[in-house]
Amino acid sequence: MTDTRHWLWIAALFLLGALLWAIHPILSPFLIGILLAYMGDPIADQLERWKLSRTWAVIVVFSVFTLILVIALLVLVPMLGKQLVRLYELAPQMIDWAQNSALPWVQAKLGLGEGFWKFDKIKAAVTEHLGQTTDIVGTVLASAGASSLALLGWLGNVVLIPVVSFYLLRDWDIMIAKLRGLLPRSREGFIVQLLGECHEVLGAFLRGQLLVMLGLGIIYSAGLMLVGLELGLLIGIIAGLASIVPYMGFVIGFGAAITAGFFQFGTEFYPLLGIAAVFTVGQLLEGMLLTPLLVGDRIGLHPVAVIFAIMVGGQLFGFTGILLALPVAAVIMVVLRHAHDFYKQSDIYDDGQAVETVEVVEVVPVTPTE
Known part of the structure; x- marks a missing residue:
């Protein structure tokens, strides 16, 4: 009966996936x-x-x-x-x-x-x-x-x-x-705990990281426009949006801004120095103020996992997949964390056949007393 119920759950999940794909x-x-x-x-x-x-x-x-x-x-x-x-x-x-x-x-x-x-x-x-x-x-x-x-x-x-x-x-x-x-009464506590962890990860990312993106977009756009960069607003917004992955916004924004700066200002020192100062200040504010205040250390989503999830979601379902990518990634990360804990506590990891250690006792010769 238990095996049949498990197969029914698996079939229901496949049907749900097929329905989502269709609509x-x-x-x-x-x-x-x-x-x-x-x-x-x-x-x-x-x-x-x-x-x-x-x-x-x-x-x-x-x-x-x-x-x-x-x-x-x-x-x-x-x-x-x-x-x-x-x-x-x-x-x-x-x-x-x-x-x-x-x-x-x-x-x-x-x-x-x-x-x-x-x-x-x-x-x-x-x-x-x-x-x-x-x-x-x-x-x-x-x-x-x-x-x-x-x-x-x-x-x-x-x-x-x-x-x-x-x-x-x-x-x-x-x-x-x-x-x-x-929810099943016997599993309610565990499921609520699991969903609570997913909510903590996803909520921290969506509310915190989106506010960080907004803050960085404002900092970069305002700074580049003050420097006099002709495309400062556009580059600043792109850099802020790319900040959904840590450091990607800095890399993309600084590369685009310094290229546009060379095109507009040539080799003039002070405008290029101003562009570098804008991104330096933005990174310092992100690391010391925005991320600790708005996000903290609760996300747990690795930057590579974020990139991979967004690309997979976009490839499979287009824009809908991009919207689903991060919530699904957060749930999978929490499930994998619990699966890791279960594995470490299971008989597969520790089958009870511990390696016996032999204690070596050093024999110290005793000098006979006279």
Whole structure:
């Protein structure tokens, strides 16, 4: 009977996986809604402790989120759009600079042969595409018009996200209590402990690491714009987003910023020094203030595991897989930790046949006394 029950559980898991695979194209708004509700639940709980009803607490949380989104749309998006257009226009010049200045210098230093770098075809393709239109918005709208059904589906998902988030956040505690009531009584304590550890890891990562990413994005963007880097906002945001993996944001952001700095300022010392100072200050603040304060040492997700999980999720399920990657990785990490503990306590690891040690007693000769 026990074996049959185990096989039923395995079959149920396979059926669940097949169902998720079949419906994953429509899961994105629901997963984003679950993510927003999960992140907003502690704030709503705190407002409830301040004598607000659950509905009004959710309304306050949504009002704050909406205000932040509106500010981002009104201030950040137009500035970012201008920089994207500027990058689009500068692409041929940057290829020229790389081909005629930067790469020959690298070629001379490394002793590479003539004609090693060939960017003529890339430059021709970019220039031809740039000549077709300078209106990126028009291009996007034309592409969207060619697929009206896809555009309507995308708009429907955007509208669906706040609706799903609102109802999930309002009923979050009720749903958690009902799910707990469905757990097997004999295993409830262990399952609750396991899910509590998953919640600690995942909550620390999502709430803490996302705040670290936001802080670093603001630091890098503001610093690079103060230095005068033309693409400072774009590079700073990319560096902040890449900071989901420790040190990746610094590597990508500094590499892109110093390259853009050489292109814009040439070999002028002080602007390049300013770029290096911005990323140095950002790393110091991340290591000494942001990460200890917002994340702590509770994550336990190795940077390589984060990269691998995101790549696997994206490869298998696309954007939906990227949303699922980190929660699944956190659960797998906690399960593996318990499996390791079970293995160390099992008969497979210690079968009771301990190696007997023979104590060697050194014989000291006794000198006879007279």
